[in-house]
Each structure stands twice: as structure tokens, then as C-alpha cells.
Amino acid sequence: MIDISLIREKPEWVREQIARLGDEKAPIEDILAADARRREIILEVEDLRRRRNESSKQIGGWMGAIKKLENELKLTTTTGQPAGEIESRLNALHQQMDEAKDDTRRLGDRIATLEEELRATEAKIDEKMLWVPNLPHESVPYGPDDSYNIAYQPQGAPLPTFDFEPKAHWDLGPALGIIDFDRGVKLSGSRFYVLRGAGAHLQRAVIQFMLDYHTNNHGYTEIYPPFMVRSAMFVGAGQLPKFVDNIYRDAEEDYMWLGTAEIALTNLHRDEILEESDLPLNYVAYTPCFRREKMSAGRDVRGIKRGHQFDKVEMYKFTTPETSYEHLDLLVKHATDICEALELPYRRIEMVTGDLGFAAAKKFDVEIWAAGCQEWLEVSSASNCEAFQARRANVRYRPADGGRPRHVHTLNASGLALPRVMIAILENNQLADGRIRVPNALRPYMGGKEIIEPID
């Protein structure tokens, strides 16, 4: 969520920014109107509430006085003193109090009506705000769609060359017996596969290698989160309400399966006020990810590139606003460090405004080269969401100088996505006979295995 005061104070500028993103549906006009009405109501309802508070207090005082007089009255019956004067004072007080009660009740009715409208108005604002995308950082180049993204020169290992025709993983895997597409489809339908033997082992090795690398060399703290979380967490991370079509959810209970560990990590410090000295918080988590892929129906159906279930190691940071862009660079570096260590050719992509997505203010992708399918594969997407997610999930920190709490900045980057790393490892390291050379960095995690041989 962006800061509503930006919309209130600079609506024209906000509209321009959103136009650069290509988002035509952001309900800025509705928000402006509801926000104005909201403040009108608040002004009136608070005045009424103040009057009710004063009146109630006064009634309380009279109640005390009445009790006192009633006690005096009791005494007069035992002492035989005349009670007339006390009785008339009591009557006057009762009358005064009853009138005040009636008046105050009417105030209360009016307050209740206004409060109902206020609730409805605020609910409307909240709901509409959830549909407003994050605004681009000023450094993001303008471009209407992903074809305008900036691809930087390839880095890392050189593009592999072969003295034979390199095969794609969907041929290599089944031939070696390490990827079983048919049985995956039998179990769960299209976009599912089974990893077997050295294939399953290789994926587990890559996961463990990445987790070790980020924790040991980059100082991240490993997190094992729930794989299904409440829908409110999806709202916090910016997946809901907009991307409801991409989410798997439980039919009976309010559980949704993570589409990325980012959703759990964003909400790890939900409703907390962190200390500035705790920042930055650097987390890394391995989780499976589940996506319905309705948007990309029919695309990338071959191989393991895009499935309904895939594994990913995710990096996540909570930082101060002043340092978040340094950390974005770090995240990209940490993602590409993995590419380097696994001897994979990679390139960085800088996203233009039209391809930023909903939550990011700035985004870089990392792509690796797969020699078999002859394609650059996206294995990481590093985003600085600034305060967008922090506002939705209510994650703040107290500045070291003791000032008011401020929203943290949150950043995420894959580190990396497993299937595509698997594709590149298999395709780039294939030998003429279809066996696979295991990259050096993974051998300790593969029991020293140097070559993946065919299995039955």
C-alpha cells in the first residue's frame, strides 16, 4: 500500500506515476472522494463524542449526589427530622438527570449513525487502497512492457560450446531416468513431474548448497516457515486481492499455499515495532511454491520450467528506508554469487516501469543460460518494495534517536529458483553420451559424485 497522504496531497503526480506503470484500474478518484468524506465525518463524530463524554461525566456526578441525599433521607426517618427539603432537591436532581440522559441518548444515536457511515467509508478506502500498485522509484526507466527491459552483458561462466548437438532437459532427464514426466502427470496432471534417484538428490543438493552459501557467506538467518498461511498474509505481501486467481487454497479453512516464501517472510514481523539496531534483518528460507498459473495457460508446458509446484530458496530483508537500495544491490549480488559458484552463465535485467509488477518500486531479474533449450531462464527476481508491503503488514521500526515508529523497507530475491537451475545444470554440463557432469560446488552435497549416470 502506498501512503494515502500522497494521493491526498499530490493526486496529479500519483496519477502520472501510475500511468507510467500502465495500470489503468487504480481507483484513485474513488479514494479521493471517500477520504474527503471520511474527514468530514470524523470532524462531526468527534465533536459529538466529546459532548457525550462531558455529559456522561456530569451524570455520574449527579448520581453521586443523589446517593448522598438518599442516605441523608434515610437518616431523617430515624432522627425524625423533616425530609421535605431533601426530597424536593432529590426530585430536582432526578428530573435534571433524566433530561440529560435523554439528550445524551439522542447524541449517542446520532453518533451511532455516523460511526456506521465512517466504518463503511474507511472499509471502502482500505479496500480501494489494496488495488493501488506501488509507485516506481525515480531511477526506473520508462517502458510500456517487458520488451523494453534492459539486458546487461552476460557474466560468469562463458556460454558452453559442444562438439555435438546439446539436448534439452526434457530429453536428457527421462533418458537418464532422473525425471519422470509420465508418472508426474499420472499423479497430478499436466505441469507436474517426478524427480527420481540422482535427479531428486541433485535438487536436494542444490537447495542445501544455496542455504549453506547464504547463511555462511552472506550472513542470512535460515527460516523454516509454514507452507500454508492465512489469507491476511497474502494481503500483507500484496498477492491479494489482485492475484486471487493464482493461489491454491483450502476449501474449508482460511489457509492458502505459499506461491513464494516471500509471503510468509513479509509477515514474519507483522504488527511488530522493531528496533533500528536490529536492522537489517536478513532471512533465507527454502520452501516449495504453489501457483495455479492461470495467467500463463498453455505457455512453457514442456519440461520442468513452469510447474504448479516448485522449490525455491528465497532471500528477504527488512531495512531502514535510507539503506534499502544498497541492500537491493546486495541481493542481486548474492543471487549472482550462486550462479558464479555453480558455473552458470548469467545476465542481469533491469525492469522498466511497465514490467515492475504490483509491489516493487525497483526490480532486477537474473537469468541463466540453458544450452539445450537455447534460452535465458529467469531464476531470480530482486525487488525493493520500499514501504509497500511494510504498510500492508504493519511492520515498523523505532529510529535509534527515539522518534516515532516508521515503516521498514522490505526486499526480496530468489536465491535461486530450483527447476530452472536444474535445467541449466543438466543442459550445460551434458556429455556427448547424455551423462551429466556435476558442478564442483555440488559434489560435496552429492556424496562426491562427479558424473550422473543413467539409472534403470
Added chain:
RNA sequence: GGAGGGAUGGCAGAGUGGACGAUUGCAGCGGUCUUGAAAACCGCAGUGGGCGCAAGCUCACCGGGGGUUCGAAUCCCUCUCCCUCCGCCA
């Protein structure tokens, strides 16, 4: 799944209809004292919203939502979460 008990400020823990946004302790910040520190003592301290250039004024918040009442941390309903016991289970 069944029965019961809970949820109060950063933490601990009082408060059962009106002077309570809330006693107290610890932790925090400032000060006195001290060569310095500790201790002791004094003081300041929550979050969010509205109005205002500001000083400030004001409203709300005792797990969430609803209700009763002139008035709710306190009474009623409901939801969520936590704890204990029983059952079942990896």
C-alpha cells in the same frame, strides 16, 4: 474431537459499571549524587486518527467484531489465538 481456564502498555502483573489510557514492578530515557560505575532518589515516557503554520486541542484504542448503558478494561454475544486435561495421531 470433548471439557475447562485465559488474552491488559516493551515484559511481568493489578484492576469487575463513573475521577482508568489505566496501580505497581522490571526494562528504557533524562537528571541528582559519584573520580567513574553501581545503588539510591527525582522526573519523563504507549499506538493510531482528526484539526492546526505551530504551540496545542481533540477522538479512539485493555486480543478482533457486535450488543446492553447516559457511561464499558469491567456485563452479554460472537470470532481468533494461547494454556491445561481427556481422546486420537506422525
